[in-house]
Amino acid sequence: MKVGVVGLGLIGGSIGLALRDPSREILGFDPSEANAKLALDRFCVDRLAPLEEVAKAEIVFVAAPPLHVIAVLDQIAKLRGEQTVVTDCTSVKAEVAAWAVRTGAPWFVGGHPMAGHEKSGPGFASSWMFRNARWILTPVKATDKAAVKQVEELVRAMGAVPVRAKPDAHDRQVAILSHLPHAFASVLVTLGEELERTDVAAGSWRDLTRVGGVDPDLWSQILLGNRTELTKVLEDAERELAALREALQTDDRKAVRAILERSRIAKKKQEA
Missing domain, CATH: 1.10.3660.10 (6-phosphogluconate dehydrogenase C-terminal like domain)
Incomplete structure (x- = not known):
C-alpha cells in the first residue's frame, strides 16, 4: 500500500513514523525543503515525491497548516488517482466540512488526531504520538462509507482510537x-x-x-x-x-x- 503524507511537520512526520511497515510505502511532500529533508533523514517517510505523485497514493493524509488546507485539498482533488482516499488533520472542521459539502467529494474524510506536542516540526515527530489518542473523523452526507472505514483502519494501525463526530460538534x-x-x-x-x-x-x-x-x-x-x-x-x-x-x-x-x-x-x- 502507498500512503501519502502532505505536510511533514510534527503531525505529518508522526503519521509517517507510526505507519512504517514493510507492507506500506510512505511518500512525503512538503513545500519546505528543510522540513522535507529532516523528515526523510528521520525516516518519517520512505521517500520524498512531488505532490503530483503523492496525491495518487491509495490514502493521502493532509497535515498542512490550517490556512493552506483548502488550497491543498483543491490541488489534490485535481491530481488524485481514481481510487485515492484523502483525509485531513485540521483541528477546526467548519471550513473543511463546508469544502467537503460544496465539492461533494465522496473520497474525502475529515479528520483530526487529538494528539500533539508543545514543540513543532518533524524533529519532534514520534511513532508513539497517537497511541491511545482519539482520532476524530467528521464525515458529511456525501462521504463514502468505505472511505471512512479505510481511514479508520490506518488510524487503528497507528494505535489511535477512531471516533466519529459531526463537524460543528x-x-x-x-x-x-x-x-x-x-x-x-x-x-x-x-x-x-x-x-x-x-x-x-x-x-x-x-x-x-x-x-x-x-x-x-x-x-x-x-x-x-x-x-x-x-x-x-x-x-x-x-x-x-x-x-x-x-x-x-x-x-x-x-x-x-x-x-x-x-x-x-x-x-x-x-x-x-
Missing part, C-alpha cells in the same frame, strides 16, 4: 478541550512574567503551562479558525471566573466551596 468540543486550555496557558505564562522567578512552581504550574510555548503562527491560525466556538467558550469561562472572583471578594466561603465541589464532581464523572 467537533469544533465545540475542541474549543473546550484544546483551544481554551492553550489560551489559558498563554495567559498564565504571560502573568508569570511579573514574578521574580517561576522555578519554584509545583506541578500544577507545569501542567497548566506546558503548552504555553507553542508555535504562535500555527496556533493563531487554529484559534482564529475556531473563533466562533472559542468566543462562546471564553464568555462561559469569564462567567465562571467572575462568579469565583465575586465569592472571593465577598469572603463567601460557602460559595467558593460550592464552586470547587461542583468541579470535583464534574471531574469525577469525566474520569469514570
Whole structure:
C-alpha cells in the first residue's frame, strides 16, 4: 500500500513514523525543503515525491497548516488517482466540512488526531504520538462509507482510537478541550512574567503551562479558525471566573466551596 503524507511537520512526520511497515510505502511532500529533508533523514517517510505523485497514493493524509488546507485539498482533488482516499488533520472542521459539502467529494474524510506536542516540526515527530489518542473523523452526507472505514483502519494501525463526530460538534468540543486550555496557558505564562522567578512552581504550574510555548503562527491560525466556538467558550469561562472572583471578594466561603465541589464532581464523572 502507498500512503501519502502532505505536510511533514510534527503531525505529518508522526503519521509517517507510526505507519512504517514493510507492507506500506510512505511518500512525503512538503513545500519546505528543510522540513522535507529532516523528515526523510528521520525516516518519517520512505521517500520524498512531488505532490503530483503523492496525491495518487491509495490514502493521502493532509497535515498542512490550517490556512493552506483548502488550497491543498483543491490541488489534490485535481491530481488524485481514481481510487485515492484523502483525509485531513485540521483541528477546526467548519471550513473543511463546508469544502467537503460544496465539492461533494465522496473520497474525502475529515479528520483530526487529538494528539500533539508543545514543540513543532518533524524533529519532534514520534511513532508513539497517537497511541491511545482519539482520532476524530467528521464525515458529511456525501462521504463514502468505505472511505471512512479505510481511514479508520490506518488510524487503528497507528494505535489511535477512531471516533466519529459531526463537524460543528467537533469544533465545540475542541474549543473546550484544546483551544481554551492553550489560551489559558498563554495567559498564565504571560502573568508569570511579573514574578521574580517561576522555578519554584509545583506541578500544577507545569501542567497548566506546558503548552504555553507553542508555535504562535500555527496556533493563531487554529484559534482564529475556531473563533466562533472559542468566543462562546471564553464568555462561559469569564462567567465562571467572575462568579469565583465575586465569592472571593465577598469572603463567601460557602460559595467558593460550592464552586470547587461542583468541579470535583464534574471531574469525577469525566474520569469514570
